[in-house]
Amino acid sequence: MTVTNIPFPDKFDYSIQSIAVPGTKRPGQTAHYRNALYGLVDVNVLPTLPDIFDNGYNINPDCRLLGHRPLVSTNPLKFGPYVWQTYKQVDGRRRRIGSALHRLFSRGELQGEDLETVGIWSQNRPEWQLVELALHAYNKVGVGLYDTLGKDSVGKIYSWLSSINHAHLSIIFTTVDHIPALLKLAPKVAVMKMIVSFDSFSPDARKALVAWGETVGVQVKEFSELEKYGEEHLIPPLPVSPDTVASLCYTSGTTSQPKGVVLTHGNLASSAYSNMFGMDYPPNGSVLSYLPLAHIYERVVELTTLAIGGCIGFSTGDNLRLLEDAQMLKPHFFPAVPRVLNRVYQSAMAAGNVPGLKGALFRAAVRAKLDQYHATGVSTHPFWDALVFRKVRAVLGGNLLLVSTGSAPISAEVIDFLKIALFCEITEGYGMTENCGVCTHTFKADPDCGGTIGPPQPVNELKLVDVSSMNYTVEDKPNPRGELCVRGPNCFTKYYKDEKNTRETLKDGWIHTGDVAEVDPQGRFKIIDRVKNIMKLSQGEYVALEKVENMYVACPLVQQIFVHGDSMQSYLLAVLVPDPVTLAPLASTVLGEKVASDDIPALEKAIKDPRVVAQVLGVLNKEAKKNRLAGYETIKRLHISLDPFSIEDNTLTPTFKVRRKDAFAKYATELQALYALGEPNGDSSKL
Numbered sequence: 001m002t003v004t005n006i007p008f009p010d011k012f013d014y015s016i017q018s019i020a021v022p023g024t025k026r027p028g029q030t031a032h033y034r035n036a037l038y039g040l041v042d043v044n045v046l047p048t049l050p051d052i053f054d055n056g057y058n059i060n061p062d063c064r065l066l067g068h069r070p071l072v073s074t075n076p077l078k079f080g081p082y083v084w085q086t087y088k089q090v091d092g093r094r095r096r097i098g099s100a101l102h103r104l105f106s107r108g109e110l111q112g113e114d115l116e117t118v119g120i121w122s123q124n125r126p127e128w129q130l131v132e133l134a135l136h137a138y139n140k141v142g143v144g145l146y147d148t149l150g151k152d153s154v155g156k157i158y159s160w161l162s163s164i165n166h167a168h169l170s171i172i173f174t175t176v177d178h179i180p181a182l183l184k185l186a187p188k189v190a191v192m193k194m195i196v197s198f199d200s201f202s203p204d205a206r207k208a209l210v211a212w213g214e215t216v217g218v219q220v221k222e223f224s225e226l227e228k229y230g231e232e233h234l235i236p237p238l239p240v241s242p243d244t245v246a247s248l249c250y251t252s253g254t255t256s257q258p259k260g261v262v263l264t265h266g267n268l269a270s271s272a273y274s275n276m277f278g279m280d281y282p283p284n285g286s287v288l289s290y291l292p293l294a295h296i297y298e299r300v301v302e303l304t305t306l307a308i309g310g311c312i313g314f315s316t317g318d319n320l321r322l323l324e325d326a327q328m329l330k331p332h333f334f335p336a337v338p339r340v341l342n343r344v345y346q347s348a349m350a351a352g353n354v355p356g357l358k359g360a361l362f363r364a365a366v367r368a369k370l371d372q373y374h375a376t377g378v379s380t381h382p383f384w385d386a387l388v389f390r391k392v393r394a395v396l397g398g399n400l401l402l403v404s405t406g407s408a409p410i411s412a413e414v415i416d417f418l419k420i421a422l423f424c425e426i427t428e429g430y431g432m433t434e435n436c437g438v439c440t441h442t443f444k445a446d447p448d449c450g451g452t453i454g455p456p457q458p459v460n461e462l463k464l465v466d467v468s469s470m471n472y473t474v475e476d477k478p479n480p481r482g483e484l485c486v487r488g489p490n491c492f493t494k495y496y497k498d499e500k501n502t503r504e505t506l507k508d509g510w511i512h513t514g515d516v517a518e519v520d521p522q523g524r525f526k527i528i529d530r531v532k533n534i535m536k537l538s539q540g541e542y543v544a545l546e547k548v549e550n551m552y553v554a555c556p557l558v559q560q561i562f563v564h565g566d567s568m569q570s571y572l573l574a575v576l577v578p579d580p581v582t583l584a585p586l587a588s589t590v591l592g593e594k595v596a597s598d599d600i601p602a603l604e605k606a607i608k609d610p611r612v613v614a615q616v617l618g619v620l621n622k623e624a625k626k627n628r629l630a631g632y633e634t635i636k637r638l639h640i641s642l643d644p645f646s647i648e649d650n651t652l653t654p655t656f657k658v659r660r661k662d663a664f665a666k667y668a669t670e671l672q673a674l675y676a677l678g679e680p681n682g683d684s685s686k687l
Contacts, residue, residue: 004055005308008278008444012037017443018455018462018523028466030474030482036523037443038277038458041270043489046242048265049136052272052307053091059309061088063284066126067313069328079316082329085126087309093130093227098138098237100230101171105140110170110193112141115245119164119172121145121182123317124289127198127223129302131173132293136246136265137237143167143248144294164189166497167248167260175199179209179220186216194219196226242266242489248496249296251433260496261433271436271490272303274459278444281308281401285332290315290322296437297406301335323395330397338410338553339560339656341403343579345414346556348392348421350581362388369420377445380423392421400424404441406431408657409527411554412450428453430527434511435460436490440525452524453517460488463510464517467531470542472516483531484517485510538570541632545660548572551627552635556582557619560645562663563635564671571636573674575667576616577644578607583616590615600642607640616640637674639667 020031034040047055056065064084072080085093101118104110118140122128135142145163164172168191172182176199186192200222201209213220240246246265250258287305289312291298302312313329315322326334352362365388369381385393393400400422405415406429419426429441430453440462442454456462464482466473472481487510494502505512516529529547536542548563552574560577584597587606595602606612617638624634645651651663664671 005276005279005281006038007280009037012443014443014446014448015522017446018519020523021461024463028474030464030480030519032461032463033456033519033523034461035277035456035458040461041274041458041489043459046266046489047269047273048240048242048244049246049269049303050237050240052269052303053094053133053136056306056309057087057091060284061091062086063309064311065090065306066129067286067311067329068126069314069316069325079321082313084311090130090133094133094137095234095237096227096230097130098134098140098230099234100226101134101140102138102235102238103229103233104171104194111168111191112170113168115141115168115248117141117143117167117169117248119143119145119167119169119174120294121172121174121178122198123175124291124293124298124314125198125317126314127173128293129312132299136240139238139240139244141245141248143169143250144292144299145172146292146294163250163258163260164192170194171196173198173223176201176205180212183209183212183216183218183220186213186218190217192218194221196221196223198223200224240265242269247299249294249299249433259498259501261492262494262496263436263492267436267490267492268300268303270459270488271300271431271438272307274438274457274490275300275304276307277458279304279308280444281310282332283309285310285401286313286329287311287333287335288313288315288326288329288331290317290319290325291335291337296433297337297431298335300431300437301333301404305333326395326397330399332399332401334396334400334403336403336405337407337656338405338414339408341405341410341418342414342553343559344395345417346579346582348417349556350585352388365389366417366420370416373416373420374447377447379419379425379445381420385423389421389423393423396422402427404429406437406441409550409553414554415450430454430515430525432511432513434492434505434513435486435488436492438490439486442524448522449524452520452526454525455523456486456525457488457490459490460486462486462525464519465512467516470516470529470531470534470544472529476518479518479520481516481518481528484513484515484525484527486513487511535565536567537565537572537632538568539632541630543572543633548629548633548635549658551629551633552620552623554627555620555623557586557616560658562645562658562660562667564664566675569675571632571680572634573637573639573671574620574635575639575641575663575671576620577641578616580642583607586615586619587612603642607642613638613640636680637677639670639674641667641670 016036018033019036025031065087067082067084069079072078105116132142170191171194173196176197182195209220242265244265247263248260250260315325365384369384373379401424403426415426425444427441431437431439438457440453440456442449463485464474464480466482474480474482491511514531515527517525517527519525529544534542534544545563549561552561557578559579562575564573580597584595587595590612595606621634651659651666
């Protein structure tokens with residue numbers, strides 16, 4: 001099946017972005033909403049994942065596809081310019097890898113359970129995508145293991161003995177540094193029979209690792225060996241259908257154990273196809289790959305890039321070099337998450353909003369461009385872009401046409417600023433693993449979409465359902481409110497070996513997302529709350545902690561925030577990890593002495609000063625007031641720390657969401673000490 005991108009019209013009525021289907025409203029539910037511009041795609045004509053690859057290949061097989069920056073020096077650490085493999089080269093390699101895997105499974109050297117599953121444990125790199133494309137073409141099931149799991153978590157992160165056992169992974173592709181961890185784990189995961197290293201071995205390492213593998217019944221091979229074996233036993237790609245299972249994708253598990261989402265070729269391919277509606281991309285346009293490929297967001301971004309004949313430049317994997325990677329690649333598309341974009345926003349504001357003429361010009365430029373954007377939807381300006389914003393845009397390479405954001409809410413203020421500062425399209429979307437990361441996204445050049453997630457994607461229908469326990473109903477004024485539910489060909493049909501959670505999430509053919517949304521008069525949706533993660537304060541008020549965190553996170557001071565409540569107490573506390581660039585000038589003003597953003601001892605001293613804490617709390621609660629949080633939803637006492645929540649200490653999931661139980665455990669002593677101070681005064685001056 002050939003898929004093509006469908007352009008966005010030159011003129012569009014933004015007042016009608018989704019349409020309620022007549023006759024579908026029911027008591028306690030809204031009508032079903034569909035995309036007003038593109039309608040609902042024909043679910044009987046769906047592509048498969050090989051169709052997605054073939055689509056890009058047929059545009060120009062000699063175009064570049066997978067690129068990486070080779071390591072040229074270890075002391076000092078240095079990476080060279082991007083080196084590329086073409087669509088034609090990748091096609092040959094995926095056939096060799098897929099042929100090898102199929103022969104190994106056919107001969108019984110590798111064995112699946114009910115699915116022929118293959119694990120990948122690695123940071124993003126071309127080999128990750130080569131294996132994935134081989135699995136698509138040869139009817140195997142990919143299982144991505146997060147590369148940022150933290151110590152020992154491969155063997156314990158899931159509720160079963162390990163994800164390896166649960167998914168029955170007899171083969172795992174990985175990097176050389178992960179092989180010892182897997183071999184140590186081998187006695188507990190008898191299903192594992194082969195480990196394939198993406199990296200070449202030194203002679204001594206080969207001898208040691210192969211011998212160690214033999215003692216635990218695991219073959220250890222290099223990637224090149226497997227590819228050579230496939231070349232010797234080459235077969236054509238195998239037929240697949242939209243119903244063929246393509247992936248087990250494990251959710252990140254913020255409050256419970258991760259669940260294995262079963263995703264088919266039709267699920268994943270239709271999500272990529274859906275993103276082609278309204279896409280305007282140059283020939284062989286590039287995307288920077290740095291968000292984890294084990295997460296559905298990055299996976300679908302790269303599938304969409306393949307479908308339109310684009311190319312994927314992989315980052316070095318070092319977050320400190322991300323801007324260097326962007327400036328080397330000069331990408332057209334930059335997928336992001338709010339924590340990344342908030343940092344870009346905060347850094348730009350801190351650099352531009354300074355005393356004197358420079359600061360005055362920056363503020364004038366921001367005002368002029370925002371006024372123009374809100375009036376017309378146009379994000380470019382010949383004078384202000386050349387004078388002020390060209391340098392901001394150059395930070396991410398200078399060629400950006402599209403930045404997407406998802407996975408968590410982001411403020412309208414940040415979205416609107418980035419649109420005019422980067423002078424490119426910024427789309428905010430909503431999705432989850434269970435719908436392949438695709439559900440809604442904002443329309444191009446919509447001047448008022450900031451803070452919304454836009455209308456349904458063309459493959460989806462949405463509806464809202466009453467959440468009576470939280471007083472959200474579809475009859476609310478001015479906008480209907482309720483739990484967001486979604487259905488479409490991109491939506492999963494079950495969790496792997498987990499009927500209970502499948503029944504709780506899938507009801508009458510609809511995914512019940514657990515997110516509370518409202519729909520505005522234009523037909524755009526907005527996430528406003530979570531059905532779960534609600535706690536009751538001692539006076540009986542219910543608080544959705546994630547909602548409160550999402551309101552505070554837009555504040556420039558906030559790098560990370562964890563809001564905590566106790567049902568025996570009447571007020572909320574928080575742990576704040578501040579942004580040093582924003583904290584430093586505040587602390588300097590309060591203390592009357594210069595505090596630099598890179599002077600860690602001075603910052604550590606400052607955050608222990610009650611005057612600084614009081615000032616920071618005041619800034620946070622201005623943000624709360626701006627977002628109309630109720631009094632009981634505002635933070636009354638605060639602990640400030642420069643030690644961030646992280647994947648390594650298990651306080652963040654691999655997709656950078658806070659693990660509430662572990663975050664509390666990390667700061668239990670400090671939070672309990674704040675509660676021990678007793679009821680705060682009305683002005684919250686006791687800190």
